[in-house]
Amino acid sequence: MLVALERKLNMVGLANVFSLLALLGFIASLAAHIAGYAGIERPFGINPWPLHVGIFVVWFPAVLASMKLSKGFPQKDMWKAALRGCQKWMRHALYGLFGYAFLSFFAFFVLAGDGENEASTVRGFSGHWLIFYFAAFAILRSYVSVSRSDTIRRCKYLHVVEPAHAHCPECGEYVGRQY
Ligand SMILES: [Zn+2]
Structure with missing residues (x-):
């Protein structure tokens, strides 16, 4: 019990750290993207291409978190389930x-048709980095907040009912919709 709780706390702590990294990645990508529009290849003299690799660093924990968040939810509601904990603006x-x-x-x-250059390539790629970093940020924030707010619900026979379900999977009793 204590070990399981500790593991959960660590997961939340890690999700917190990775969500911060994802936010930093997003801000850096935004800088690279805006610089790309201005025709600057290396914003502040920094090569932006490591950001392309950095996506994998935050995307891996984000995928794990989204799998946990959408567990038991129907496939079509996967995004909704994964983002259920984050704020509306996100x-x-x-x-x-x-x-x-x-x-x-x-x-x-x-635009690439009339003269492709390094800056326009950076602009093109960084448009996608923005999504990956921000999606990872939103999913990880969602995970952190859901871990703190999801309550364990039980039916009157004390069976555990997962957040995705409105009915007890064992006896079928209606416990209401949480999401
Ligand atoms: Zn039950």
């Missing part, structure tokens, strides 16, 4: 970024 910002990155990717191909 969800809106993420959907906004998806739309923007799509346009930015499209613009990259159109």
Whole structure:
């Protein structure tokens, strides 16, 4: 019991650390993206390409967290389940970024036609880095807050009912929808 609790606390602590890294990655990607528009290849003289690799550092724990968050939820609600713990503005910002990155990717191909250079390539790629870093940030924040707020629900026969379910999986008693 204590070991399980400790493991959970450590997971939350790690998710906290990685969410901070994801936020830093997002800010750095945003700087690289804006610099790309200004025709600058190396913002503040720093090579932005390690950000491409850095995605994997935060994406791996984000995938683990999203698997835990969406456990038991139907496949179509996976994103909703993964983001259920994060604040509303984070969800809106993420959907906004998806739309923007799509346009930015499209613009990259159109504009690349008339003279591709390093800065425009950085701009094209960093549009995607923005999404990956921000999605990892939102999922990890969601995980941290859900770990603190998800309550263990039980039916009247004391069977455990997972957050995804409204009915007890063992006896079928209705316990209400949590999400
Ligand atoms: Zn039951």
